[in-house]
Amino acid sequence: MTSPAPRIGIVVTDTAFYSDEDPDHDTPILLDALRARGAAAEAVVWHDATVDLAAFDLLAVRSPWDHPERPDEFQAWLERAAASTRVVNAPATMRWNLDKHYLSDLEGAGIRVVPTAYANSVDDVRAALAAHARVVVKPAVSAGARDTGLFDADDERALELATRIIEAGGTAMIQPEVPELSRGWEKALYLIDGRFTHAISKGALLEVGGGLIGGVYEEHPEQVPAYDDEIAFATAVVQAVQTVTGGPLPLYARVDTVRSRAYGLALLEVELVEPALNLHVAPHATDAVVDALLTAATG
Template sequence: MSKIALVTAIAATGTDTDMVPLIEACARAGLAAEVRAWDDPSVAWTRYDAALLRSPWDYTERLPEFLAWCERVAAQSRLLNPLPVVRWNTDKHYLADLAARGVAVVPSAFVEPEAEPLPALQAFLAEHAGAAEFVVKPTVSAGSRDTQRYARSQEFAAANHIARLLDAGRSVLLQPYLASVDRDGETALLYFDGDYSHAIRKGALLRPDDSGNGTALVPEQIVAREPGQDEHALAQAVLAAARDALKLEAPLAYARVDLIRDADGTPRLLELELCEPSLFFPYADGSADRFVARLRERLGATN
């Protein structure tokens, strides 16, 4: 019987809503699954046939430490998704790789720590003169932490936000705010071993706020959704481009493709989640069992 570590973080214990249905699906499939925190030094990772990244959600605050842990575990067990994927996907510079391969990404500009904040922002706003609002976020982030939506009139507040991030040695991502998300939300498509499983709609998370402190969030509103054919097509193109960028021969064990529509109604990639995405099992009957069946095949498990 294969033994799998479902990897969380000490700080995330009890917050992963996917974990219970995943454990139950593993039991039904004859897989021995145990929840283990990546930052628990007492865990012997050699005891597991695979370490499945699920909710190590504090990695954005501890990225070098987390990647060093991933490297150690990848040498002792089977890390899913693999180490090169995690290294690439934990920093949103991957969006530039995908855009260079022709993927329709939400327009993105990167500001590096050595840059001057205000001139960089002004250059971005000049390039996107039609954008009434825009978003400032660190390239290493999760859950909209340190992310803020600004109006063009808030140029100086936004520049101060950028400066705070740059002063902390963090790269910054600038994107136009696509207003359709306020009406339509995001579409998140879930793939297991390269095959589509299900999708959900997430309501808009960011709201306008003058404080610029990155905390103006609303509770997540999530429902099941049937994607359009154009969204399916873009998601497949995203996965193909990611495999090309990473030089992967096999499909990814899991992937979540987050899409929003632009002013013309065309879907665009907002984020590709390959490290620790929520897979939204509670919103799709049988999805946890589908995922575990693919995982079992990947590991060559037998009862």
């Protein structure tokens, strides 16, 4: 007697959210590949209340990119999903990853992180700005470069942005500019089930003065080589995530790094909620993702 096909939901948002500049490339690729391997796979809009979450063997959170505008609703959805079926990444890990205070946790676990000050008052902001010539200001809870700016530290707009973040109930992060980042040297390494699959460069995003280059958030992903020390570093990051959270090893992770003169090879972010995998740029990684999803759905 053959086992029924595993039913896998690829968690997205409704198509009206996506733009031509920032489409969800991964979901069509994953759906086709999963179906070719015998799975019953479909896209699931996370805020569609009519979906029976318990009908799925696995829900893989992939592109709910509107969740920063609906944080409480997304947190409630994670709770319902976790009570209904298996979810990847683990909901507890995703909750931890939603607030960039996690960088402090990883630094405490021995991971080199770009220096970060967390400001909850205007006095905190002034002190953090005074320590650097040029800074990046952003919220601790954000995505897609929302409310993120690169400024000369004495630019009043830096203080204004940080103050606005705090007055809205958030924490403002202040980091020194890393010149290598402004040259587009950020490198994202992807790990599936803890194993490196590919690396992507997406170019610089921030214009000095608080804006985005070209006026819009637009990535230009290109597959690039990863060196042995970068792969070892990214592997150590996801292992540290498992240690810090006490949860399972993330099924998927994007580890954003920069090699800088000031800080060496350092972590910028680790994205465990909904990173674009850029499978259209690195199609060879599709099999690894599908293998991992099938194992999670049937294991």
